[in-house]
Amino acid sequence: MVAPAVSPEPEIERVEAPARRRWLPVSLRSLLVAAAGALVYLSVPPRVLWWLAPVGFAVLWFVLHGRRARGAFWYGFVFGLGFMVPLLAWTGVFVGPVAWLPLSGLEALLVGLPCAAMAVTSRLRGGVLWAALLWVAGEYLRSVFPFGGFPWGRVAFSQPEGPFLFLAALGGTPLIALAVALCGFGLGEVARRSVARRAGVDRAWPVVAALAAVLPLVAGFSARAVVGRDAQAGEVVVAAVQGNVPRAGLDFNAQRRAVLDNHVKRTKQLAADVRAGKVPRPDLVLWPENASDIDPLRNRDAYEVIDQAARDVGVPIAVGSVLVGDDGLPRNVVLLWDPVRGPVEQYTKRQLQPFGETMPWRGFFRLFTSAVDRAGRFVPGTDPSVFAMDRARVALATCYEVAFDGVVRESVLNGSNLLAVPTNNATFGRSEMTYQQLAMDRVRAVEHGRAVVVAATSGVSAIVRPDGSLVSSTDLFTADALVERVPLRTATTIADRLGAWPEWVMVAGALVVLVFGLVSGRRRRSAARVGSVPGAGDLGVPSGLTD
Structure with missing residues (x-):
């Protein structure tokens, strides 16, 4: 220089x-x-x-x-x-x-x-x-x-x-x-x-x-x-299910059975709409983060209702869930749920949210407010995952992760042709947070040359083209399902190569x-x-x- x-x-x-x-x-x-x-x-x-x-x-x-x-x-x-x-x-x-x-x-x-x-x-x-x-x-x-x-x-x-x-x-x-x-x-x-x-x-x-x-x-x-905008590896029909929550707030986890039931109900309605010819049959379905905060691998009832939804719609579902490890600590995961074999793969969120999913300096901050005890003790994952869902190879960036360049890049460059962002914004009410996060999703679509599927518990869920433009989106705090055809792209952008x-x-x-x-x-x-x-x-x- x-x-x-x-x-x-x-x-x-x-x-x-x-x-x-x-x-x-x-x-x-x-x-x-x-x-x-x-x-x-x-x-x-x-x-x-x-x-x-x-x-x-x-x-x-x-x-x-x-x-x-x-x-x-x-x-x-x-x-x-x-x-x-x-x-x-x-x-x-x-x-x-x-x-x-x-x-x-x-x-x-x-x-x-x-x-x-x-x-x-x-x-x-x-x-x-x-x-x-x-x-x-x-x-x-x-x-x-x-x-x-x-x-x-x-x-x-x-x-x-x-x-x-x-x-x-x-x-x-x-x-x-x-x-x-x-x-x-x-x-x-x-x-x-x-x-x-x-x-x-x-x-x-x-x-x-x-x-x-x-x-x-x-x-x-x-x-x-x-x-890039072309479909290099063909196209798939994706569905993003937004089941909604009974009410916004920090206590939405106390409603976790209701939240799970909402997503099961909306997925079954999607299956009925497919049979009635109202919407095309999806090749894959994405549920949001925390759609099942009841561990379905430990709770037989939760397992059965998710499995019923998967069999009803007849295609793989990426299910946002919370699993409890052998150490008794929770993991924020996405489960790949096959309609025949059940849960076959999982991705554990790697970039956890401080003061939400984790609490740094918990003892120190408790001196100022007892609200720190609301923060979780989640264990982070270590590796990116790509879910094989029909012809799609789906990279995952869960909620907060989409803000981090390196986390998203690692996921996309792991052999993906589609990017999924399951998210949960219910704890932030009708604030601008969800729109700010959607802006990140649109930037990531262009940065990595991938269509992006966003599924949120309470909104805004969206389908984004590889050029960052919106195909469709939902309103806040409504039960809905977006069904759209999107291109699958395998090329890496200059940004990815650099x-x-x-x-x-x-x-x-x-x-x-x-x-x-x-x-x-x-x-x-x-x-x-x-x-x-x-x-x-x-x-x-x-x-x-x-x-």
């Missing part, structure tokens, strides 16, 4: 402003970045406002450029609050702010870190590109830390409708994030230079900034050509540029001690007004 040069900046005399004058701009800028974070949130489904994400990043860049690292960290934290607090409101639907606000605050702090780094590199030539790389590095950090990471706020998941979506086939979610951030930062640079009337400093700036804003969009539209390498290269590049920016900053400070202050006051104001 060629070391980025420091852009020339006019020398400006350092003038200390009174604290009151300094505080007012900080207050206004804080409100501005909070609103920018809210714009990124508003770009997330169920809204179809994908273009608000680049606008939010434009405002963020306008504020961050030329700031000191500690000031930029604050603005990044406030931006993160504006984004994360409304985005993650679903985590507090039934437990209140005890989970929602601490999680949002932690994620916002992790947003502040790359923003502080952006300030360090903002005066380097190509600053908007380095900032976009740093944003990707920040998303990577949030995806692995803490407690195994929480990638829910990835920018890619705001883009199932816009042109940036198709970049998933080339470089996965990190490439979408790079494109969205670069587009926004380019717009912000145009605005910043225009307000500061800095065109005379570098006559190339209008072209460079405009290209940074426009090229990611052009790349997204162009990438549409590489998104794997995690694009993200690793972006993160490495961001770290290299950050080191260079720190060294350059030290040199500027040394120059300041002998009477010059290159780069102070990036918007043409006295340096005392910067923070």
Whole structure:
């Protein structure tokens, strides 16, 4: 990598402003970045406002450029609050702010870190590109830390409708994030230079900034050509059964027999509709996560009603269930239920949800609330599985797993031609959580070139084409069954072939540029001690007004 040069900046005399004058701009800028974070949130489904994400990043860049690292960290934290607090409101639907606000605050702090780094590199030539790389590095950090990471706020998941979506086939979610951030930062640079009337400093700036804003969009539209849609291994008719739950809430597990009966009933109705010619006969049926929280391998009654449903519909069913191991601990599994042989294979969920299926630091967090005892003690699985269901080779990503790049990639590359996402969102009521997760499913469809079948206990269940478009979907808290014909695809996308390498290269590049920016900053400070202050006051104001 060629070391980025420091852009020339006019020398400006350092003038200390009174604290009151300094505080007012900080207050206004804080409100501005909070609103920018809210714009990124508003770009997330169920809204179809994908273009608000680049606008939010434009405002963020306008504020961050030329700031000191500690000031930029604050603005990044406030931006993160504006984004994360409304985005993650679903985590507090039934437990209140005890989970929602601490999680949002932690994620916002992790947003502040790359923003502080952006300030360090903002005066380097190509600053908007380095900032976009740093944003990707920040998303990577949030995806692995803490407690195994929480990638829910990835920018890619705001883009199932816009042109940036198709970049998933080339470089996965990190490439979408790079494109969205670069587009926004380019717009912000145009605005910043225009307000500061800095065109005379570098006559190339209008072209460079405009290209940074426009090229990611052009790349997204162009990438549409590489998104596969053809049925390379034929087609199958899939059915996603949504049995619904008696009522939403954390106690839905107490209704587990009713939930199982609902899915059995709706599957038998599907079989009756097939016999009546109302719908085509499916080749496979997918039940949601937790459709049977009664262990059918230990409970004969549960076994029999599931087996009756499978024999009635006459095709294999993927049954979301909870099994209890010999150690007495539960496993979140999907059982492959053959209509003749019964349960023949199983997949155990590998990426468990902290504070839900598991409870890290249980004793510590119990000091603050007894609600931690509601969290489970599930045991994770170790290997991806592919279910052979008729001609389909079905990869599985259970609920929370779909947010994790590596988990989904491992499942898809295990010989699949179809992706299934059994999920349970009943504990989050009518919140936006299920729509946010459906956006992830649509991104995964493009990233891996597979049709995706989503079965939810209470909604939204959906069938997604390999290009990310919706074939059909259900309403919330209704019993329903989706029956659609989907293509089976065996080709691997460029994103699959590259794997995690694009993200690793972006993160490495961001770290290299950050080191260079720190060294350059030290040199500027040394120059300041002998009477010059290159780069102070990036918007043409006295340096005392910067923070």
